[in-house]
Amino acid sequence: MKTSSIGTRRFALIGLGVLLVAAMTYVVMRSGPLAPTRVTVVQATEGQLTPQLFGIGTVEARRSYLIGPTTTGRVRAVAVDVGDTVKAGQPLAEMDPVDLDERAAALDASVARAGSAIAAAEAQRRDALARRELAAVNARRYVELGRQNFISTGAVEARQQEQASADALVTAADANLAAARQDQQRLAAERAGLRQQRANARLLAPADGVVSSRDAEPGSTVVVGQAVLRVIEPSSLWVKVRLDQARSGGLVVGLPAQIVLRSNPGRPLPGKVVRVEAISDSVTEERVAQIGFDQVPAGLSVGELAEVTLSLPPTAKAVLLPNAAIKRRQAQTGSWVIDAGTLRFVPVRIGQASLDGQVQVLDGVKPGVTVVVHSEKELGERSRITVVDALEWRRP
Amino acid sequence: MISLAGRDILHSWSKFVLTGIGLGLLIGVTLTMAGVYRGMVDDARALLNNSGADLWVVQQDTQGPYAESSSLRDDAVRSVLGQPGVARAANVTYLTMQVRRTSEGGAAPAGSGDDDVRAMVVGFEPGQPGEPAYLLAGRHITRSHYEAVADVRTGFTLGERIRIRRHDYTVVGLTRRMVSSGGDPMVFIPLKDAQETQFLKDNDAIVNDRARTAANPSLNRPGVPGLLEAIQASQANNRNVNAILVQVWPGTDAEAVAEPVRRWKHLEAFTREQMEEILVAKLIATSAKQISMFLVILAIVSAAIVAFIIYTMTLGKIREIAVLKLIGTRNRTIAGMILQQALGLGLIGFVVGKVAATFWAPIFPKYVLLEPGDAVRGLVAVVVICALASTLAIRIALKVDPAAAIGG
Numbered sequence: 001m002k003t004s005s006i007g008t009r010r011f012a013l014i015g016l017g018v019l020l021v022a023a024m025t026y027v028v029m030r031s032g033p034l035a036p037t038r039v040t041v042v043q044a045t046e047g048q049l050t051p052q053l054f055g056i057g058t059v060e061a062r063r064s065y066l067i068g069p070t071t072t073g074r075v076r077a078v079a080v081d082v083g084d085t086v087k088a089g090q091p092l093a094e095m096d097p098v099d100l101d102e103r104a105a106a107l108d109a110s111v112a113r114a115g116s117a118i119a120a121a122e123a124q125r126r127d128a129l130a131r132r133e134l135a136a137v138n139a140r141r142y143v144e145l146g147r148q149n150f151i152s153t154g155a156v157e158a159r160q161q162e163q164a165s166a167d168a169l170v171t172a173a174d175a176n177l178a179a180a181r182q183d184q185q186r187l188a189a190e191r192a193g194l195r196q197q198r199a200n201a202r203l204l205a206p207a208d209g210v211v212s213s214r215d216a217e218p219g220s221t222v223v224v225g226q227a228v229l230r231v232i233e234p235s236s237l238w239v240k241v242r243l244d245q246a247r248s249g250g251l252v253v254g255l256p257a258q259i260v261l262r263s264n265p266g267r268p269l270p271g272k273v274v275r276v277e278a279i280s281d282s283v284t285e286e287r288v289a290q291i292g293f294d295q296v297p298a299g300l301s302v303g304e305l306a307e308v309t310l311s312l313p314p315t316a317k318a319v320l321l322p323n324a325a326i327k328r329r330q331a332q333t334g335s336w337v338i339d340a341g342t343l344r345f346v347p348v349r350i351g352q353a354s355l356d357g358q359v360q361v362l363d364g365v366k367p368g369v370t371v372v373v374h375s376e377k378e379l380g381e382r383s384r385i386t387v388v389d390a391l392e393w394r395r396p
Numbered sequence: 397m398i399s400l401a402g403r404d405i406l407h408s409w410s411k412f413v414l415t416g417i418g419l420g421l422l423i424g425v426t427l428t429m430a431g432v433y434r435g436m437v438d439d440a441r442a443l444l445n446n447s448g449a450d451l452w453v454v455q456q457d458t459q460g461p462y463a464e465s466s467s468l469r470d471d472a473v474r475s476v477l478g479q480p481g482v483a484r485a486a487n488v489t490y491l492t493m494q495v496r497r498t499s500e501g502g503a504a505p506a507g508s509g510d511d512d513v514r515a516m517v518v519g520f521e522p523g524q525p526g527e528p529a530y531l532l533a534g535r536h537i538t539r540s541h542y543e544a545v546a547d548v549r550t551g552f553t554l555g556e557r558i559r560i561r562r563h564d565y566t567v568v569g570l571t572r573r574m575v576s577s578g579g580d581p582m583v584f585i586p587l588k589d590a591q592e593t594q595f596l597k598d599n600d601a602i603v604n605d606r607a608r609t610a611a612n613p614s615l616n617r618p619g620v621p622g623l624l625e626a627i628q629a630s631q632a633n634n635r636n637v638n639a640i641l642v643q644v645w646p647g648t649d650a651e652a653v654a655e656p657v658r659r660w661k662h663l664e665a666f667t668r669e670q671m672e673e674i675l676v677a678k679l680i681a682t683s684a685k686q687i688s689m690f691l692v693i694l695a696i697v698s699a700a701i702v703a704f705i706i707y708t709m710t711l712g713k714i715r716e717i718a719v720l721k722l723i724g725t726r727n728r729t730i731a732g733m734i735l736q737q738a739l740g741l742g743l744i745g746f747v748v749g750k751v752a753a754t755f756w757a758p759i760f761p762k763y764v765l766l767e768p769g770d771a772v773r774g775l776v777a778v779v780v781i782c783a784l785a786s787t788l789a790i791r792i793a794l795k796v797d798p799a800a801a802i803g804g
Contacts, residue, residue, distance in 0.1 A: 009406050010406060012409070023747070024751060056542075328448075376530075377530065378529050
């Protein structure tokens with residue numbers, strides 16, 4: 001009885017000891033310098049990738065019109081509001097003409113008066129013509145009588161002088177008439193100019209569009225160059241996208257694009273690159289391109305943020321690796337290759353990359369080679385590793 | 397020849413095992429405390445390692461992006477790149493903030509404390525120093541905006557949407573041991589987004605600022621159209637970063653690169669050693685000392701308790717020892733028994749402690765680094781303390797009067 005009890009105790013104690021030793025071994029093997037680093041691997045495969053470019057931009061209007069007066073003045077009326085659709089030539093606003101109407105009325109009166117002046121000049125001319133005719137007849141008669149010596153030479157010369165005066169009077173009357181006509185022309189031209197100025201005070205829509213902002217209200221004074229209204233053409237909306245210079249290789253006009261608007265992230269819209277600006281931003285190190293929508297969506301707002309993904313043509317076949325497998329050691333770019341159970345750092349030359357994280361390896365890694373992708377910590381040549389399917393790392 | 401120690405243990409095995417486990421838990425606590433201290437120092441070092449830099453270029457007269465705030469123009473990196481000896485250089489920003497997890501339906505409701513994580517948001521340039529060196533899962537950032545790589549300690553999972561200020565980011569990769577000097581896990585996002593995060597105000601503040609500028613008659617002059625817009629546009633952007641991480645060519649002395657930067661670029665530059673000095677000796681000095689003080693006290697207390705347990709355990713057996721003496725057992729045998737028991741107890745305690753510490757260390761919110769060196773030191777300390785304590789007990793045992801077995 002007693003011996004068996006001691007035996008069970010001994011077994012229990014030995015069991016406990018074994019358990020402790022096992023736990024200790026597990027602890028030593030799992031943590032500390034003896035523990036292997038868990039890694040996941042991938043076989044390098046050949047394939048094509050579709051490089052993509054990604055940038056963010058804002059919706060802008062290709063054609064937007066700032067409508068304002070050409071002279072400083074006060075706004076008299078604004079006929080439209082933000083969001084109104086307007087047709088080309090439609091009056092949108094009017095500047096205060098101040099005294100233009102009165103000046104036009106005055107000119108109207110002046111033109112009428114000029115007409116009267118013409119009539120007077122014409123009458124004077126007719127009078128002068130009549131006087132000239134009479135003077136000519138008189139002169140002819142006196143010359144005849146003078147030749148027959150019925151009258152003195154002095155009387156003949158007096159009549160001849162009368163005729164010359166009458167001629168001069170006709171010329172003067174002609175000139176007066178012409179001057180009166182010119183005066184009328186001048187006044188008419190002035191009146192037309194004033195009417196144009198009056199028309200200029202009305203601000204008309206230059207094209208079909210939508211009023212995007214109303215910057216001045218009736219009564220406010222605007223200076224030259226300041227806008228009263230802004231009108232945009234909704235059909236001309238596009239996205240001005242900024243792409244990181246380092247990732248803008250292959251950006252050309254015509255590339256297909258996917259536009260994701262911030263207001264509707266679930267629905268990408270198709271489009272394409274319609275303009276690549278020749279000047280890139282040297283401060284932000286970004287290139288600028290304009291992306292046109294294939295079909296401009298309804299309710300699009302100018303200034304909205306958009307994410308744009310451009311697809312480049314697929315590359316030639318090459319070895320592809322996930323970008324997590326590309327490491328940098330000092331100044332070298334390379335990958336950890338498992339070669340017959342040992343780790344080796346192989347320098348690689350990388351080409352293009354796709355947005356889903358695939359990288360083209362131009363040389364350094366052959367297809368079929370096992371490459372380390374993820375690792376628990378940074379690897380070295382002497383790291384001990386165990387390959388696992390995934391480094392499930394849940395939050396404890 | 398029978399083992400007296402083994403026999404005695406078998407006799408009162410439950411007491412022995414329970415004492416061993418209790419001792420073990422105490423040793424475990426001490427080891428953990430050492431781990432907490434080591435983890436704290438390691439966090440600071442991890443920050444330096446992860447940045448992958450040989451040289452930190454920061455604002456003049458400041459002590460780097462970690463210990464003090466530093467702000468410099470983001471085009472300063474170009475002139476640093478032109479310095480001889482510089483292999484790579486990249487801008488980086490650091491900002492410790494709460495990062496929110498967004499639910500599918502949109503932003504998390506305000507005030508739900510569970511859904512935000514304290515993290516250090518790092519803005520880096522992909523492929524440049526400052527990038528996370530290795531990933532646990534997922535991939536590196538490929539888009540220039542709105543993607544993030546997070547430390548697993550944040551609890552974020554792949555594909556999850558997180559909100560930093562006004563933008564949502566998709567977690568595309570997970571990494572590990574990327575922490576700030578305070579132990580906050582890092583979230584890596586593209587530099588341009590990080591600059592915006594750091595310097596862009598919230599919408600209400602922007603609107604208020606615009607109104608304030610518009611109300612200023614000298615900035616909103618009636619006769620100068622466009623002036624107000626220009627001023628407001630210039631207020632809305634900020635092109636600053638916190639530091640430039642520089643890698644020098646292999647074989648180049650970092651100090652030799654740092655010196656001209658300090659002298660001619662009017663910036664401050666720290667080498668790896670100087671940065672470590674700043675982080676370990678200045679930034680975490682007080683809290684590390686606090687922990688180490690506690691560690692010292694805990695070690696002393698643990699040692700005392702271990703000694704007392706061994707001592708009282710022997711005292712508890714004084715009667716049996718007297719019997720042994722009565723039947724003529726040699727002193728050496730009795731001393732050996734006590735010593736063996738003490739060392740056995742110490743060993744069991746150490747193993748239990750080490751195992752316990754290893755298992756509960758990952759549960760700690762901050763990093764606990766159990767260094768093998770500490771474990772070995774702990775083992776030596778435990779053995780020495782047990783041996784010392786048992787010599788005290790042996791002295792008592794050998795002085796015991798055999799008559800005590802019969803008397804009282």
